[in-house]
Amino acid sequence: MSQTTQKVAIVTGAARGIGGATALRLAQDGYAVAALDLREASCVDTVATITEVGGRALAVGADVSDAEQVQTAVERVATELGAPSVLVNNAGITRDNLLFKMSEQDWDAVMGVHLRGAFLMSKACQSHMTAAGWGRIVNLSSTAALGNRGQVNYSAAKAGLQGFTKTLAIELGKFGVTANAIAPGFIATEMTAKTAERLGMSFDDFKASAAAKIPVARVGAPDDIANAVSFFASEAAGFVSGQVLYVAGGPRT
Template identity: 70%
Template sequence: MSSTNGRVAIVTGGARGIGAAVAGRLSADGFGVAVLDLDEEACAPVVRGITEAGGKALAVGVDVADEKAVKDAVARVAEQLGAPTVLVNNAGITRDNLLFKMSVDEWDSVMGVHLRGSFLMTRAVQRYMTEAGWGRIVSLSSTSALGNRGQVNYAAAKAGLQGFTKTLAIELGKFGVTANAIAPGFIETDMTVATAARMGVEFEQLKKAAVTQIPVGRTGTPDDIAHAVSFLVSEGAGFVSGQVLYVAGGPRG
């Protein structure tokens, strides 16, 4: 049995974009994958793709900001797929606005999904990791953590996840659990399409402008992030913990 076969990973926000790519990659690496998203039906295509390729997957609908829903979802994963020892905190939303226009609801919604959600998911899953003496936690931050106009809520949440990650690494390291964060740059997803719409520009125009600032000369794809997650959850990454990996086509941070 390889180091990944028989292990179970949870990917939040797994129905599309980065989450879907991560789920598919982890399945290819040999993990059973629980695909979590707000709408369970939306996870079905991802689960179907994994199972048709010979993998094991489970769709679970959950609001990651709801404490009871998270507890129930993780228990369901453990019962139906197996004890989860990999967690990818990918669920996220944007509610962009300039500070003076931003409502409390726009602030709270973003904090609830990114920070509260990652806290609740990690707290629920870590006991399976510590019992197994092995675990991997990867949380999705962003280059917006360095500051981004119109995203004071999102930037604060993504910066918060970096501190969250570093503290997890300190607390859980002695149990064989690593915690790392990935901070994507410009990735072609529904979220960046929405950003273009908010700015009042065509998506292709936004991409072209972004490319001029990216040393490798292209924008990123969900698969770029999935490959990075694949490394960080691998057996070989056991000495990498508390780090923030900027996957942005050039130096950041």
Template identity: 70%
Template sequence: MTTAIVTGAARGIGAATALRLAADGHDIAVIDLDESAATATAEEIKASGRRAIAIAADVADATSVQSAVERVVSELGAPGILVNNAGVLRDNLLFKMSESDWDTVMNVHLRGAFLMTKAVQSHMVDASWGRIVNLSSTSALGNRGQANYSAAKAGIQGFTKTLAIELGRYGITANAIAPGFIQTDMTRATADRLGVSFEQLVEAQVSQIPVARAGVPDDIAAAVSFFCREDAGFISGQVLYVAGGPKS
């Protein structure tokens, strides 16, 4: 087993992923802007018997990322798994979207994934083994009011495929997961933006999902766990839509 870094792991998909990877036997670095919530996730992991640390870091800031990774190496050992999950929403229709809305989403999703991956890849190369999992979204296929988020999540897919090509020779795989509708604090914020109750949003979404239920963070954590397995080493450069039905 190895050390895993999960970004945006204070809550939601990130927290579920951190807990699942800990259950798989890995030690976990919980990275998030929200240090107190990250600490709560780390404490839950430690209570399960694995080592964990919480690190407050801004994935869009190179100095912050470098310091965070150095601390991980010092306290838990070189990372063999990286899950780029950190994300934000700044939804709006194109004509209302500010440059700040665009830049913030691009910086966290794309720049963040780039900086984190660049900071850990040398450790994986040295070990001749690594697993990188990037969180995309079904919004990569296009979604009203999400020009910034859709572009960033589509970019994550291209980034992932390029990592697979460049790093495969070193025993490192890179894959992406594109969640559909998942019940999280982020989707609750979407309901608020749309001016509907969360229950109404869930009902509307479920009506379009073939398996007739909304997703939960554990659904995504299970997919991350699969990609991080030792015997998943011949799977790389893939985008897995975890959305309760087919996407293309």
């Protein structure tokens, strides 16, 4: 497709894991993809993978919690790839600890990336979407939104993203823009590997323990989440908005 006809997607936290898999899947779906992460260089591999399969991609460095950097990044994407019509707010960090040990800095850092980041990115992209009369915003929540020991900051941020998503759906729906959230369960990534390390377990044992509690008897992979994003970003999902999809290998309540 030409730059004037090809839809453009921005995926934050696209250097690896869920973000990297999602960027590749959207490229395979026909989108030009801006792979955004804190450091532009960290997205080089993601961009290379996309271009190797014939896609168009751009590596972008930005701190999603910084309003000026976000605005600059989105403007660059609009100039070099085209106006964004899909936004996947995937960027995230963990700063796990029990409440009485958690510092204010660790609370603020997690809120800054997850909630402030999603707010700033959505605000910067929505003007392009509403002007075009078509857009898709997909926010990455988590089963931790239901509560998870040692993650009061992360759980609060992920629960907040669900309310944020539902409100975006109400405000932007009349402009042709949908907003949905995906709440992954256990996904085997570098982030979950670090959790295993924090708990003093091998990653294989950690995955096996998690799989034993999941109805489908396995842990998730980044592609499992990318597949769900692909649906929410599609034309076929135009009547689906304000929803939270738990991709966790079984029911969560």
